[in-house]
Amino acid sequence: MQQKLKSTLENYAFVLPAVTIFFIFYVIPFIWVFQLGLYDWDGILPTKIFVGMDNFKEIIFQDKIWWQSMLNAGYMTAIALTFQNILAFLLALACDREIRMKNFYRLIFFIPPVLSEVVVGLVWQWILDGNYGLLNSWLAHFGMQNLVHNWLSDPQTALTAVAAVHSWKGFGWGFLLFLAGLQIIPRELYEAARVDGANAWVSFKKITLPMMVPVIIMVAILTILGTMQVFVLINTMTDGGPAYHTEVPVTRIFASMRGSSRFGYACAQGIIFGIILMALSFTQYRLSKKARN
DSSP, X not given: XXXXXXXXXXXXXXXXXXXXXHIIIXXXXXXXXXXXXXXXXXXXXXXXXXXXXXXXXXXXXXXXXHHHHHHHHHHHHHHIIIIIHHHHHHHHHHHHSOOTTHHHHHHHHHHHXXXXXXXXXXXXXXXXXXXXXXXXXXXXXXXXXXXOOOTTTOTTTHHHHHHHHHHHHHHHHXXXXXXXXXXXXXXXXXXXXXXXXXXXXHHIIIIIHHHHHHHHHHHHHHHHHHHHXXXXXHXXXXXXXXXXXXXXXXXXXXXXXXXXXXXXXXHHHHHHHHHHHHHHHHHHHHHHHHHHO
């Protein structure tokens, strides 16, 4: 009995530091932010006016810009899940083969994710600028003047342009995870498949894809959570414009604090956004569990 109690206490002692850190840096701030969301406060004066759930009601039922920012983030996430992750998977498949300079390609593909988001945003803002941007200069130089466009100022193209830049910067993480997953697949399985007469497509369909399902699910979850919380890139390239067409939840929360001085309202937005992210995470976890089974 004493030995069992000692073993139980030792197990709790191992997880105690992680639980303590989680409680201090996640649970307590969440409760504090929720309390601030119940007040009308400018973030400066000590006076706070208690408004109850009015901030939450206004966000859910009246704030159209907030829900537009959620749709914008969903659109960017859809592009990231398709274009970004498919590109990362195809490049990982290519680098997993015995090709020349594959280590060089691995290094090149992993450079974009480690670059500063501020630097990337400023460089791409210059490339996509409608007046003196590099992209329009190239298009005009090669006789494609009909494609010259003000990419970041046109509501029809601004969000897609930002989403493409975000996917370019983020595909390296997926590439790295996909490559790691491909390299742990036993090569004996492919050799056995070749002996049985399976071609490359059959091996991919019957061996690679099933073995990569857990990695694909994990990359999808990280992509969704990361893209929904994008901030620096948009703040640098468009600052949510034109006319809120590239506004996303985090930039909207920041605008409520900085532009409107409504700290209580911004805290309520943060709580709602956090609940949405937790719901997405829980849904993805259940779906991934079903997929593994």
